Amino acid sequence: VIELAFHHLGVACRNLDAEAKILEGLGYRQEGPEFEDPVQGIRGRFLVGPGPRLEILVALGESKVLEPWLRAGVKIYHQAFEVANLEAGLAQLAGQRGKVVVAPVPAVAFGARRICFVMMPNLMLLELIERW
Amino acid sequence: LSRAEVEATIRDVFQTVLGRTLSPGENLRRGDDPGWDSLKHVELLFAIEGALGVQFDADELGDLDSFEALVRSAERRLR
Numbered sequence: 619v620i621e622l623a624f625h626h627l628g629v630a631c632r633n634l635d636a637e638a639k640i641l642e643g644l645g646y647r648q649e650g651p652e653f654e655d656p657v658q659g660i661r662g663r664f665l666v667g668p669g670p671r672l673e674i675l676v677a678l679g680e681s682k683v684l685e686p687w688l689r690a691g692v693k694i695y696h697q698a699f700e701v702a703n704l705e706a707g708l709a710q711l712a713g714q715r716g717k718v719v720v721a722p723v724p725a726v727a728f729g730a731r732r733i734c735f736v737m738m739p740n741l742m743l744l745e746l747i748e749r750w
Numbered sequence: 751l752s753r754a755e756v757e758a759t760i761r762d763v764f765q766t767v768l769g770r771t772l773s774p775g776e777n778l779r780r781g782d783d784p785g786w787d788s789l790k791h792v793e794l795l796f797a798i799e800g801a802l803g804v805q806f807d808a809d810e811l812g813d814l815d816s817f818e819a820l821v822r823s824a825e826r827r828l829r
Contacts, residue, residue, distance in 0.1 A: 686789035715799070717792055718808055737792045739800075 620710050622699035625747055626664065626671040630684040630695050634663060637674045641665055646672065655726040659683040662727065673698070673727070696735065698745035704732055707746045711736045716744070756802065756825050760817065763797045772817060780815040791815075798824060 631637040638648065646667030654661045659681025665672045677684045687695040701707035704722055712718070720735035725747075732748040751759075761772045768785055772778055780786045786794075791811075798820060799805055804827040806814060814820050 682787075686787040689787075690789070712808065715796075715805065717795065717811060719788070719792060737796075739796050741793060741796070 620701055620703070620707050622701055622707070622746075623749070624670070625698040625700050625745075626673045627694050628696035628698060628743075628745065629672050629674045629693055630687040631674055631676055631693070632688065634661065634674055634676050638663060638665065641667065641672065641674070644668065653727045654678055657723055658720075658725065664727075696743040696745050698733075698747055700747045700749040702749050704734065704746055704748040708734060708736065711738065711744065711746075715739045719743070722748075751802070751828055753821070753825060756828065757821055759801050760798055760820055760824065763794060763801055764817065767794050767797050777816055777818045779817075794820070802828065804828060 629637065634652070644667060646665040649664040649666045649671070652661065652663045656678060659678050660675045660683060661678050662673055662675040665674060675684060708718065708722070716736040716738045718734060719737050720733075722732045722734040724730040725733040728747055731750055734746050736744050736746065738744060757774070764770055764772050764778070767790060768783065770778070770783065770785070778786075780791065795806055795811065795814065802824050804824050806823060806827075810823065814823055
């Protein structure tokens with residue numbers, strides 16, 4: 619079994635400032651600069667605080683990547699883990715019938731480290747982040 | 751399973767996942783229904799896999815974009 623290290627929960631929203639303000643009221647604070655990833659079609663911030671690290675995200679431009687979740691009223695829509703070997707991680711999740719919905723791609727939010735997204739049969743969306 | 755049984759099973763899945771009743775012979779395409787988004791697409795695939803005991807290939811997921819394509823692929827895996 620590959621070793622996963624929890625990194626964050628992904629939170630879909632429509633307004634970063636409004637989302638951050640509410641979370642700051644709970645004791646969260648921004649970690650690092652805001653980022654834009656045209657490949658993923660998102661803009662976001664990391665927040666840390668009394669709970670798990672959060673990645674709050676809005677769609678970039680005309681991107682519809684978050685729309686299915688927002689329309690369904692789902693806020694926390696993925697959990698992300700770092701993994702030493704991305705391909706080995708993918709293989710393990712595929713062996714559990716996971717489906718790759720975003721193939722490995724460098725991500726702005728992680729300094730061009732590769733990420734990928736896999737949907738599991740229980741409809742839990744996992745993000746794997748390559749550890750350098 | 752006969753083709754008719756495969757079609758009926760997948761029609762039931764569409765009803766459950768998309769809340770949409772398909773008539774026999776109707777070939778709904780993904781682009782025809784705004785509710786058939788990327789999330790619902792994966793949910794459909796998992797539900798069909800569970801209902802029929804098949805598993806779709808990772809590299810064909812994007813091509814399974816109509817009722818007919820899903821039926822054909824499921825049938826192929828049941829042979």
